[in-house]
Amino acid sequence: MILGFKTELKLNHQQRTQLVKHCGVARHAWNWGLALTQNILKHNQAHPHDKIKFPTAVDLHKWLVVMVKPECPWYYEVSKCAPQYALRQLSEAWKQAFKKLKKPPKFKKKGTADSFTVDGSLAVEQDRVKVPVIGWLKTYERLPVEQKPKSFTISRTADRWFVSWKIEIEPTHEPKPVSVVGVDLGVKALATLSTGEVFEGAKSYRKYEKKLARLQWLNRHKVKGSNNWKKAQIQIARLHRQIANIRKDTLHKLTSYLAKNHSKIGIEDLNVRGMLANHKLAKAIADMGFYEFRRQLEYKCELYGSQLVVVDRWFASSKTCSNCGTKKETLSLAQRVFHCQCCGLEIDRDLNASINLEKAVS
Structure with missing residues (x-):
């Protein structure tokens, strides 16, 4: 490899x-x-x-x-x-x-x-x-x-x-402690596993957004090409690099954990470009790095001998009850707890979706 x-x-x-x-x-x-x-x-x-x-x-x-x-x-x-x-x-x-x-x-x-x-x-x-x-x-x-x-x-x-x-590098094929896991990506938490584990996102851009805006505001009147302008450009580039490095570090740790400890991993085929068209959520989605998550997970699964299964994007993982299989017609983003009218199940929305993803790839 x-x-x-x-x-x-x-x-x-x-x-x-x-x-x-x-x-x-x-x-x-x-x-x-x-x-x-x-x-x-x-x-x-x-x-x-x-x-x-x-x-x-x-x-x-x-x-x-x-x-x-x-x-x-x-x-x-x-x-x-x-x-x-x-x-x-x-x-x-x-x-x-x-x-x-x-x-x-x-x-x-x-x-x-x-x-x-x-x-x-x-x-x-x-x-x-x-x-x-x-x-x-x-x-x-x-x-x-x-x-x-x-x-x-x-x-x-x-x-x-x-x-x-x-x-x-030669791929490894060591036995994994967990056979199958479903992974639901989200904006509130980066990843929720069907095992109940929750991984928070770095949200590095949100953390440094005000500092970045301040540097750019201070640079607005500097003469382009001057020494002070060049120094300000390096400061801005350093901060962008720090934001990107924090995000990459979080994603590398998560994807390595998934590939090393799970034999089969189920994720949803997210339409990231379409999600970024939502101006209310675009900044939060970009800050999580969904595309980079999938890219890293693909080659790490090959490296560590795991199997990555991508579920169709039209699979209603969030709207389907993980207990009885009943599908809801609508489920707004504001509803963070999934409540099933048929069996009475009350469960976290993201956990419910990850369990459905696990069942879909089992």
């Missing part, structure tokens, strides 16, 4: 400058390729009888060498892999857009999701990695050195730099 490994880099000023240059070249190559491909698509729409073949990543790189590199000598200060991988990623983004899997690619901004990918003469030792052109970069933790990586992806979040690559 292939998993991604990511760790923070311990850099000096010179190394940071080199990483910024690599990100700049990768971003420039992406934006150049995107502008070119957009012009080709516009030409093909305007002249259907005189179409130009849509370029592949190889075509784009050949044109880049001929058209861009002679005019931009700073391309030669970084690894040739940075623009190559940027154009490969652009080509893949267009393929997914043509298949209607994702939206068309957009132009990249400086300082927003800066990253680049390199391959070639890579090496990993206990506490450092070797990158072409840049050399050895130290890390804060010990690294897996059993396998030589095929490529490194280096990215920046706020003022911290990270390196990531793929490693191969």
Whole structure:
């Protein structure tokens, strides 16, 4: 099984400058390729009888060498892999857009999701990695050195730099203490299990919302591009990173607990995009991270030998009585206790839903 490994880099000023240059070249190559491909698509729409073949990543790189590199000598200060991988990623983004899997690619901004990918003469030792052109970069933790990586992806979040690559891990198939469990996700509590356990969400955005708004309010009149503006941008980015890290930590602990201790896990196929359209609940739903929860649970179940069963989104888990199976016509979100008119069962709404999910996958 292939998993991604990511760790923070311990850099000096010179190394940071080199990483910024690599990100700049990768971003420039992406934006150049995107502008070119957009012009080709516009030409093909305007002249259907005189179409130009849509370029592949190889075509784009050949044109880049001929058209861009002679005019931009700073391309030669970084690894040739940075623009190559940027154009490969652009080509893949267009393929997914043509298949209607994702939206068309957009132009990249400086300082927003800066990253680049390199391959070639890579090496990993206990506490450092070797990158072409840049050399050895130290890390804060010990690294897996059993396998030589095929490529490194280096990215920046706020003022911290990270390196990531793929490693191969053997899945485990140890016996689990609980055979089947149903998991109901909610806004009040992140997850309610059919065993009666309740896991509260981090709600990190709600916790730091006022502080974030304050930082953004103080930054409103600063001159864009000035030193004070740059300092404020780093402060805001740090707070966003802290909010995201708290949310990810909560989700990782929950998904690891579920995958390690339960043989079969039943969850509902939530329409997260549709739920976010509800403006009254969108902020709370986004703060919980339902999509990230399912993404983590999918690969961790494969890693720890558990089975994940996704129940159809139209299954009325909340409206159905877990005792007698009677289904209610309506059940408002304000009703937190489920009361069955047939058998007289009174139970927490989320617990009732999780028990129904457990029965559906048993």
